[in-house]
Amino acid sequence: MKLKEARDIICQKFSEGGINNPKEADELVLYATGKSAAKTPDYTLKESEQMVLNELMKRRLDREPLQYIIGEWDFFGKTFCIGNGVLIPRQDTETLVEKCIDDNRQKSGMTVIDLCAGSGCIGLTLEERLPVSQLVMIEKSEAAFKYLEKNTDNFESDAKLILGDIFDGSVIKGLPKADIITCNPPYLSVEDMLPQNLQREISFEPFEALYGGQNGLDYYAEIARLYKGVLKKNGKIYLEIGKGQDQEVMTALIQNGYTNVRKHKDLAGIYRVVTAGVSDEYAD
Ligand SMILES: C[S@@+](CC[C@H](N)C(=O)[O-])C[C@H]1O[C@@H](n2cnc3c(N)ncnc32)[C@H](O)[C@@H]1O
Missing domain, CATH: 1.10.8 (Helicase, Ruva Protein; domain 3)
Known part of the structure; x- marks a missing residue:
């Protein structure tokens, strides 16, 4: 043939x-x-x-995703190794990366911490596009961590990788102060996860990368509470959110004393990213 x-x-x-x-x-x-x-x-x-x-x-x-079959996928112009056990990098997430690059391209020697790193698509892209002197990426799933290690090697990055839980006090204690914290946490709700609502391809992806508790919001308030002290003065946190989660996530940040809490739309006009600082001096 x-x-x-x-x-x-x-x-x-x-x-x-x-x-x-x-x-x-x-x-x-x-x-x-x-x-x-x-x-x-x-x-x-x-x-x-x-x-x-x-x-x-x-x-x-x-309905196995094409990305898992071919074992790689492009994100922000770079090819990431992926497969069973790690989330496929999404175009949605490019909104967060783009915003972060726009905000920080004039800075120098930055420390970046990427929580819930998965394939490393956020952290490794920022390291390439911004003046980053230190990158730390944290991932809990061993299966995902293997891809994180592989991509870090492939891109010849000397990022520090932590196989651990972002809510574990001993992990947080060992972190440097950061100029930028990024996180695309699991944010699907119980309803989103129902088989009739979940695209069949997505059901191949790891549950722990998708499910964010009853209403999908479990991670945000905890991250806001635990990571405020990790940000430097004038540092900024970038959180990816699901459709319709903007108000709750902004409220969690405001209640935890963050300043300049803002939401940002993706190309489809959906609020996809919430950013916040820890100092009144910070301005967009
Ligand atoms: C939505 S995925 C994001 C992956 C990657 N950052 C991206 O944007 O493609 C969430 C990731 O967080 C990891 N994760 C979930 N809970 C975690 C926790 N408590 N500590 C560290 N990683 C966690 C999952 O294993 C998964 O890799």
Whole structure:
């Protein structure tokens, strides 16, 4: 079978299975054969390649995310290794990273702490784009931590990685004072997690990366309480939030004495990020 023919069959099957993105067929073909159907349409597939391609197609038709199948995904122009046990970096999260870069590009020698680091997509991107002299990333899940280590190695970062719980007092005690704290915590509610509300692909992702308690807000007030003392004067915290969580998260920060509490929209017009400082002197 020729490559173009195989690609078209996959495209057709995906479409019948409700996966309506032809790029996914292209990505799968490229991953399985190392060849692009657009550039080498007449390449004749070896039997072994056909078998592999067939197997991968079945996994995708079972709704396993393409990102897990191919083992990597791009975030802010960098490719991160990912797989079972780690959250797939989302475009939503680029809003937080973008805001953080915009706010801090004029600074120097900054210390950044990324809580709930997952693949490391937030921390490692900030380290590349900002004048960061020290990066600390904390992640509790051992499965996710393996990807964090791999990505940190791949990007030749000398970030300090902590396999631990962000709410553990002994972890917090050992942290340096930070100019920037970032966190994209789990924020789905019980209702969001119901099978009828959860996209099938998302159910492949780790529960502990998604579920944020009854109303999805469990992490915010605790982070606000425990991390205020970790921020330097004029430091700033950046929290990703779920749709409709802006008021509660802002209230948690205000009640914990933060200043300049602001919310920021993503490209779809949804409030996606809340930022706050710890000093009256800080201004946006
Ligand atoms: C929503 S994911 C975010 C991952 C990554 N920062 C990103 O934006 O793609 C949340 C991450 O927090 C981790 N996590 C959950 N509870 C934690 C805790 N108490 N301490 C440290 N990490 C935690 C999960 O394992 C998961 O990797």
